[in-house]
Amino acid sequence: MPEKTSASAATPDTTANPYADPAARKELVRGIEARPGSSKPDPILEVDNIVRNFGGITAVDVDHLEVQRNIITALIGPNGAGKTTFFNLITGFDKPTSAQTLTHRPEAPAHWSFDGKALDNTSASAVSRAGMVRTFQLTKALNRMTVMDNMMLGARGQTGENLLTSWLKPTWRAQEREIEGKAHELLQRFTLYEKRHDYAGSLSGGQRKLLEMARALMTDPQMIMLDEPMAGVNPALTQSLLGHIQGLRDEGVTVLFVEHDMHMVRHISDWVVVMAEGRIVAEGEADVVMADKAVIDAYLGAHHDTDLGDDSLLTDETMANLQDEAAAEEKHRD
Amino acid sequence: MSQDTTAYSADAVEPDTPAPGDERPENRIDRRKTVVLTVLGIAIVAVMWYVATSTDGPMARVFSGVLREAISPQTAAVAIAVVGLNIHFGFTGLLNIGQAGFMLLGAYGFAIALNEGAGLPLAVLVGLGASVAFALLLGVPTLKLRGDYLAIVTISAAEIVRYTGRLSQLTEYTGGSQGLPGSRYRGEFTDLSFFGDGRTTIGPWSYQNTGVDGWWARAVSWAVVLLVVIVVALLVRSPWGRLLRGIREDEDAIRSLGKNVYAVKMQALIIGGGLGALGGMLYVLPSSVQADQMGRQLTFFIWTALLLGGAATIFGPVLGAIIFFSVRILIRGVTNAYVPDSILNTQQTEQFSWVVVGVILMLLVIFRPQGILGNKRELQFNA
Numbered sequence A: 001m002p003e004k005t006s007a008s009a010a011t012p013d014t015t016a017n018p019y020a021d022p023a024a025r026k027e028l029v030r031g032i033e034a035r036p037g038s039s040k041p042d043p044i045l046e047v048d049n050i051v052r053n054f055g056g057i058t059a060v061d062v063d064h065l066e067v068q069r070n071i072i073t074a075l076i077g078p079n080g081a082g083k084t085t086f087f088n089l090i091t092g093f094d095k096p097t098s099a100q101t102l103t104h105r106p107e108a109p110a111h112w113s114f115d116g117k118a119l120d121n122t123s124a125s126a127v128s129r130a131g132m133v134r135t136f137q138l139t140k141a142l143n144r145m146t147v148m149d150n151m152m153l154g155a156r157g158q159t160g161e162n163l164l165t166s167w168l169k170p171t172w173r174a175q176e177r178e179i180e181g182k183a184h185e186l187l188q189r190f191t192l193y194e195k196r197h198d199y200a201g202s203l204s205g206g207q208r209k210l211l212e213m214a215r216a217l218m219t220d221p222q223m224i225m226l227d228e229p230m231a232g233v234n235p236a237l238t239q240s241l242l243g244h245i246q247g248l249r250d251e252g253v254t255v256l257f258v259e260h261d262m263h264m265v266r267h268i269s270d271w272v273v274v275m276a277e278g279r280i281v282a283e284g285e286a287d288v289v290m291a292d293k294a295v296i297d298a299y300l301g302a303h304h305d306t307d308l309g310d311d312s313l314l315t316d317e318t319m320a321n322l323q324d325e326a327a328a329e330e331k332h333r334d
Numbered sequence B: 001m002s003q004d005t006t007a008y009s010a011d012a013v014e015p016d017t018p019a020p021g022d023e024r025p026e027n028r029i030d031r032r033k034t035v036v037l038t039v040l041g042i043a044i045v046a047v048m049w050y051v052a053t054s055t056d057g058p059m060a061r062v063f064s065g066v067l068r069e070a071i072s073p074q075t076a077a078v079a080i081a082v083v084g085l086n087i088h089f090g091f092t093g094l095l096n097i098g099q100a101g102f103m104l105l106g107a108y109g110f111a112i113a114l115n116e117g118a119g120l121p122l123a124v125l126v127g128l129g130a131s132v133a134f135a136l137l138l139g140v141p142t143l144k145l146r147g148d149y150l151a152i153v154t155i156s157a158a159e160i161v162r163y164t165g166r167l168s169q170l171t172e173y174t175g176g177s178q179g180l181p182g183s184r185y186r187g188e189f190t191d192l193s194f195f196g197d198g199r200t201t202i203g204p205w206s207y208q209n210t211g212v213d214g215w216w217a218r219a220v221s222w223a224v225v226l227l228v229v230i231v232v233a234l235l236v237r238s239p240w241g242r243l244l245r246g247i248r249e250d251e252d253a254i255r256s257l258g259k260n261v262y263a264v265k266m267q268a269l270i271i272g273g274g275l276g277a278l279g280g281m282l283y284v285l286p287s288s289v290q291a292d293q294m295g296r297q298l299t300f301f302i303w304t305a306l307l308l309g310g311a312a313t314i315f316g317p318v319l320g321a322i323i324f325f326s327v328r329i330l331i332r333g334v335t336n337a338y339v340p341d342s343i344l345n346t347q348q349t350e351q352f353s354w355v356v357v358g359v360i361l362m363l364l365v366i367f368r369p370q371g372i373l374g375n376k377r378e379l380q381f382n383a
């Protein structure tokens, strides 16, 4: 399956995505103002006034954010910046403190929309059905089910999932075959094919990340939101998956991902949004953002005069260290 | 644990050829296990049958008692309620600690409707309808919350049903604490029998063909068990069943995939509760509606039978119910026969049998937590 990715990269399918062509993408990105909350020519996601307080601390406080359709946007920021909380809020897994309720009428109520549809009071499953599908930083593999069953659950519109038709196998047998075919293809791409009959609970931390991403892709999302997709995935596989993510973009999927690995961010993202202490502090192309004073301050504290993209800061040695750390973290988690 | 793990890893080493139909390697182990258990089961029944019918002594009486208990309509009725609980707990992960409440409600709905002159089909619908309403009442406020809330609500709601049934103000309908005698509502059911009069004896089983508690009640009860098992097997092996197991493992993951978790949990609660009600109706047909017979204790039996047979399996609940009730009769019979009355009198052996059942349950949870038919490999991964 990796051939498919490279093939689509070589001959971009500009009917699915006008920005599959790198030149067009550069052109597009050049036209966007590099400041927090800047407006995009064709935003797929628009967020306003989203605030989330946990007791005393404000985890998220975003005035305005637009995510451009059909490109890869990275959301970066130091630990505790509020990236995951932000994901939870817009995907319906958490409620903003600034949400409007019967009794609570904030001056600037939270409002966000995906592809023109307001999502302010939408359940997590409805958000997903609208086409915005997420993965979790702490993976949610369905442990006592096989890898294959995990995948099969991702497919949409299954006749067999309707109680009324579920007991009539002929009504869903053909569809089930089709979905199985799709799952096999994705599993091969994510190097999990050999594991398809194993329980998901027997997978390693990195494999769970892969499974979750593959499962999310089973839904054919319009936009995919990945929370640290490559944490704990080995470098060689990371390379191939990055290619796959780019392939998805070229097929017309909008990608928003959270990542700490600056190399990866620089390598595949078309646009970078930086969060710190709950706020959006910078936006722009990777190189521009990583040289931004506010960003460096956010990451390293004030009065540093290096640039985050500086390779002295991110040597291979640091990279290796980071990878070790990630692996150790994964282990610890299990 | 070690036994199963080795079996698994040994199997995993085998080349994983994608055979036609893409068979799972563990299916082979499962089939082997099925054969072993079936042979073992048949052997045990055969021995008991032989002793019960061809010998003369205390064990003959004990074993024929056990075999009679195994096929009693009440065992069948509880088995159906266990199948229902299996949908709740085994497949969906819903903690229903009031399954007996569903049974009692079904029994009341059924018996009262019959007493009020409704026909048998309508009475069954009333019983089922009562359980659906009950499930909605319990599910609407709790299924959006974490699992523990459903547990608390079901256990108390079941008690409320029981106490309401006992209210003296309702004696006209429920019979209050006296209950409703079966003779008042059983008529139409026995009239349906085409088994005729007389008595038929098969080995240790000797019953009237129709009668109050005869072959007719047994045949109908077990036919319903069979039907229920088939329908449930079709349901849980479908993508809908896969959805249930997904919800059991991680609701949020399933939500992120765009499934309406709340609706599916509600469907599971209603179906499992409806099976409880169906079990309740069969339970009272050969006897009477007694609120106190369907209280916390029965819920406990249902849970025990489920864990014994194996949660999230197809036949586990039925097997669990049969073994649970049979083993108790076995213990009671053996103690009665061999322990002199000066040590344990008849009443004490009754209590002693419950104690032993409790101890067996504890041993089971420690040494075979997956139950008789359950899959140990699944238990290695905590949800």
Ligand SMILES: Nc1ncnc2c1ncn2[C@@H]1O[C@H](COP(=O)(O)OP(=O)(O)OP(=O)(O)O)[C@@H](O)[C@H]1O
Pocket: A054, A057, A058, A059, A077, A078, A079, A080, A081, A082, A083, A084, A085, A086, A137
């Ligand atoms: N459920 C919660 N209760 C209380 N505080 C929370 C909760 N969830 C998040 N927080 C706080 O909100 C802040 C943002 O957390 P969040 O998980 O969004 O950070 P993040 O940007 O994803 O960090 P990381 O890169 O480490 O994943 C942190 O200070 C965290 O302690």
Ligand SMILES: [Mg+2]
Pocket: A083, A084, A085, A137, A227
């Ligand atoms: Mg995070």
